[in-house]
Amino acid sequence: MRIVIPLYERFTALDAVGPYEVLSRLPGASVVFAASSPRSVRTDTGSLALVADAAFAEIDACEVLVVPGGPGSRDAVLDPALVAWVQALHQTTDWTTSVCTGSEILGAAGLLRGIEATTHWSRVDALESFGATYTARRVVVQGRVVTAAGVSAGIDMALTLAALIAGSDVAKAIQLGIEYDPQPPFAAGSVVAAGPAIVELVRGGAATR
Amino acid sequence: MRIVIPLYERFTALDAVGPYEVLSRLPGASVVFAASSPRSVRTDTGSLALVADAAFAEIDACEVLVVPGGPGSRDAVLDPALVAWVQALHQTTDWTTSVCTGSEILGAAGLLRGIEATTHWSRVDALESFGATYTARRVVVQGRVVTAAGVSAGIDMALTLAALIAGSDVAKAIQLGIEYDPQPPFAAGSVVAAGPAIVELVRGGAATR
Numbered sequence: 001m002r003i004v005i006p007l008y009e010r011f012t013a014l015d016a017v018g019p020y021e022v023l024s025r026l027p028g029a030s031v032v033f034a035a036s037s038p039r040s041v042r043t044d045t046g047s048l049a050l051v052a053d054a055a056f057a058e059i060d061a062c063e064v065l066v067v068p069g070g071p072g073s074r075d076a077v078l079d080p081a082l083v084a085w086v087q088a089l090h091q092t093t094d095w096t097t098s099v100c101t102g103s104e105i106l107g108a109a110g111l112l113r114g115i116e117a118t119t120h121w122s123r124v125d126a127l128e129s130f131g132a133t134y135t136a137r138r139v140v141v142q143g144r145v146v147t148a149a150g151v152s153a154g155i156d157m158a159l160t161l162a163a164l165i166a167g168s169d170v171a172k173a174i175q176l177g178i179e180y181d182p183q184p185p186f187a188a189g190s191v192v193a194a195g196p197a198i199v200e201l202v203r204g205g206a207a208t209r
Numbered sequence: 210m211r212i213v214i215p216l217y218e219r220f221t222a223l224d225a226v227g228p229y230e231v232l233s234r235l236p237g238a239s240v241v242f243a244a245s246s247p248r249s250v251r252t253d254t255g256s257l258a259l260v261a262d263a264a265f266a267e268i269d270a271c272e273v274l275v276v277p278g279g280p281g282s283r284d285a286v287l288d289p290a291l292v293a294w295v296q297a298l299h300q301t302t303d304w305t306t307s308v309c310t311g312s313e314i315l316g317a318a319g320l321l322r323g324i325e326a327t328t329h330w331s332r333v334d335a336l337e338s339f340g341a342t343y344t345a346r347r348v349v350v351q352g353r354v355v356t357a358a359g360v361s362a363g364i365d366m367a368l369t370l371a372a373l374i375a376g377s378d379v380a381k382a383i384q385l386g387i388e389y390d391p392q393p394p395f396a397a398g399s400v401v402a403a404g405p406a407i408v409e410l411v412r413g414g415a416a417t418r
Contacts, residue, residue, distance in 0.1 A: 024257075047239065159395070176397050180391075
């Protein structure tokens with residue numbers, strides 16, 4: 001089972017690595033990171049690069065496509081080669097998925113028109129501009145299109161997908177393998193839980209890059 | 210504030226990328242990935258490599274050290290150059306931390322003798338062989354040494370650390386920025402929750418690599 005994860009400049013690392021860490025553990029899984037050419041691709045912070053071993057042009061089919069998000073997705077949706085490749089690959093997949101603003105790239109490829117989808121909580125309008133209906137659910141399954149909310153939601157999405165692909169016992173074994181028994185020290189992971197003051201901190205960029 | 214993350218062959222990607230995604234968002238943070246030489250370093254699956262921009266020898270001080278785990282830690286604890294570098298760097302840090310079996314590398318550097326620490330649930334004996342007392346807590350703070358349980362626990366560890374470094378509002382803003390509102394589809398992230406049949410699946414390697 002081939003799982004393809006495209007990278008582009010200024011993607012968010014955890015968007016890609018969360019699902020990779022889960023899906024690479026599926027029996028028979030083979031994960032390929034791809035980019036416009038085989039090269040290292042810098043994340044949004046500039047302090048990390050991941051290696052894409054394959055060029056988009058080398059890959060014309062896969063079972064699972066996982067499109068990460070990040071600040072760079074604003075440029076990526078305007079890259080006709082990337083968008084056309086996503087569109088073409090989607091014709092071959094069992095599952096076409098996104099994490100965070102990766103859903104905008106699915107949107108640009110026309111894959112979200114008239115369906116429910118999710119994205120990072122700060123980018124709802126951008127998502128809906130592609131004809132999707134935003135829902136605040138963390139993982140949204142619509143036929144074979146699966147979108148996840150911001151960044152860390154890719155882990156929950158991938159476990160959901162693992163169960164759909166290989167059954168719940170395999171998904172549970174993967175969850176135990178990565179000891180995913182989350183215990184965040186605060187209840188601040190959603191807009192509602194965090195409250196307006198923390199939302200303002202994030203929007204202002206004061207506490208985060 | 211310099212945050213250093215060492216990489217070695219067959220580390221687990223999420224061990225490094227989880228804390229990176231959180232700590233890189235701290236105000237004034239500068240993250241450096243390092244290896245024996247500046248190069249790309251393959252993870253345990255072989256299908257992903259992360260780029261280390263610096264050589265260990267170039268880094269002689271940092272505020273935060275984050276040592277990831279993975280199958281490769283069994284070799285890493287036997288690498289005298291890596292262990293000596295961790296030992297020397299620890300003399301300069303505010304916080305010396307590990308994720309998963311990264312704690313064995315701290316152990317090999319003599320940093321865990323007589324204190325409580327944690328690791329992946331399957332590697333308790335290896336951790337204790339370095340003189341640490343295993344505890345099943347997800348994040349263990351002992352003075353300025355902080356260890357996290359398996360793989361995904363690095364996210365919880367890093368949020369705990371972010372609060373210790375920059376206060377709880379900043380940590381909450383980072384949590385909201387990465388939308389860390391975990392909703393795993395199963396309760397199978399710990400040995401107790403998963404139960405013996407799933408533990409056997411993981412130990413047997415049938416469901417995971």
